Amino acid sequence: MEVKQVLRMNGGNGETSYAKNSQLQNIMISQNRPITEAAIVDFYCTTFSHSISIADLGCSSGPNTLMFAWEIIEAIQKVCSISGRPLPEFRFFLNDLPGNDFNTIFKSLPEFHMKLMNVKGIGNGGCFIAGVPGTFYGRLFPSKSLDFVHSSSSLHWLSRVPPELDSEADTPLNKGKIYISKTSPSCVLNAYLVQFQKDFSLFLKSRSKEVVAGGRMVLSFLGRLTADPTTEESCHHWELLAHAINEMVLEGLLEKEKVDSFNAPYYSPSPEELESVIQGEGSFVLNRLQLYEVDWYPTYSDNIIQTESTDTAEKQNSMGGNYVAKTIRAVVESMLQNHFGEGIMDDLFRSSTKLQGREGNMELLTSILDENNPPDLINSLTPQKNTALHIAVAFGHEQIVREMIDREPSLISQPVTTRARD
Numbered sequence: 001m002e003v004k005q006v007l008r009m010n011g012g013n014g015e016t017s018y019a020k021n022s023q024l025q026n027i028m029i030s031q032n033r034p035i036t037e038a039a040i041v042d043f044y045c046t047t048f049s050h051s052i053s054i055a056d057l058g059c060s061s062g063p064n065t066l067m068f069a070w071e072i073i074e075a076i077q078k079v080c081s082i083s084g085r086p087l088p089e090f091r092f093f094l095n096d097l098p099g100n101d102f103n104t105i106f107k108s109l110p111e112f113h114m115k116l117m118n119v120k121g122i123g124n125g126g127c128f129i130a131g132v133p134g135t136f137y138g139r140l141f142p143s144k145s146l147d148f149v150h151s152s153s154s155l156h157w158l159s160r161v162p163p164e165l166d167s168e169a170d171t172p173l174n175k176g177k178i179y180i181s182k183t184s185p186s187c188v189l190n191a192y193l194v195q196f197q198k199d200f201s202l203f204l205k206s207r208s209k210e211v212v213a214g215g216r217m218v219l220s221f222l223g224r225l226t227a228d229p230t231t232e233e234s235c236h237h238w239e240l241l242a243h244a245i246n247e248m249v250l251e252g253l254l255e256k257e258k259v260d261s262f263n264a265p266y267y268s269p270s271p272e273e274l275e276s277v278i279q280g281e282g283s284f285v286l287n288r289l290q291l292y293e294v295d296w297y298p299t300y301s302d303n304i305i306q307t308e309s310t311d312t313a314e315k316q317n318s319m320g321g322n323y324v325a326k327t328i329r330a331v332v333e334s335m336l337q338n339h340f341g342e343g344i345m346d347d348l349f350r351s352s353t354k355l356q357g358r359e360g361n362m363e364l365l366t367s368i369l370d371e372n373n374p375p376d377l378i379n380s381l382t383p384q385k386n387t388a389l390h391i392a393v394a395f396g397h398e399q400i401v402r403e404m405i406d407r408e409p410s411l412i413s414q415p416v417t418t419r420a421r422d
């Protein structure tokens, strides 16, 4: 499956659109802002050129697309006002796959130009914006035409499902799963890694032809902290989605073969895997590699979800689950529709909302614990040093707490320390 034929964020401005459900990606752009600003200012201060060409790769549509352009202009404007220089001419190139909703971006441009004029005094001739449809795994721009490349929340998408796992492959290797999981055989892990290495290397090679000498790139995407690609941090949301899909198989709404033949064209690399491709490809020097932890669930103080102080923890959890499920739906719906059919999407995401809601799903807990080695999983710690029991207690899931203690009583037994008498 080639991604360019099936991956498309939900367009328009409706309830399930990417435009309305991309706050998480917006937070990621904001977290990265100091790095983006430092890189663009650093580049500009070494050239003070009359024009600056900037590409945003995987721009999608919605508020995030032009927010990035605005921030770049602000950063350069600050430098120019301090140094008394005139603003350079801004040339923005917004790239995405051809199926992207470029129309919605183009329709929002007059308002953006008006705001540039009113707030920044940048009028006709100060800022040009063009759409560039095509895959970033290949050439998109003329040689040496870009000063700065930015990409946010996009490069974790591969160019295709690894060929061994493609729906056309003879034998399904990753049965019942839709991405790498704890139970995936090592050939699945390897197939994903090899596809990532090929793709990212081609990405760097293509950009090396397009970026001027001394130009910069700031790339941010989902990755993982540890070497193990099966860790929860990189597989959790795919695991929940697979569970929701498998529930539909049990209900007779989907054929099992349909699940076995689907795998996501996605990979979240480790820092070592990234560095190794950058070094191996050899066109770019890595100045900085920064890891952020992303909290998928909004904190109730950040105004993403409107809750009342009187709302119960259960209600807040369910609103959080709804938010995460909508974030995921806006991104993956077109791809899932292409494979599983349009008819099941509402049911699938209803079920996914329940799973994402941290509602304490007993059925999910028992199926995971029966499948894995229970003591290992029950005793494992999250990066914040919590066990599953800590989390279940914090969320008040009494039934789950009881099940875990029944399975692993040592979780609450006091360690007895003895000392020999003097």
Ligand SMILES: C[S@@+](CC[C@H](N)C(=O)[O-])C[C@H]1O[C@@H](n2cnc3c(N)ncnc32)[C@H](O)[C@@H]1O
Binding pocket: 003, 007, 008, 009, 022, 025, 026, 029, 057, 058, 059, 060, 061, 064, 065, 095, 096, 097, 100, 134, 135, 136, 137, 151, 152, 153, 154, 155, 157, 158, 159, 331
């Ligand atoms: C989650 S969106 C991120 C959009 C935006 N950068 C943001 O931060 O909100 C990922 C985008 O990457 C695009 N994308 C994925 N693979 C791509 C490729 N090979 N070439 C160009 N765009 C791609 C998708 O179509 C999608 O619009």
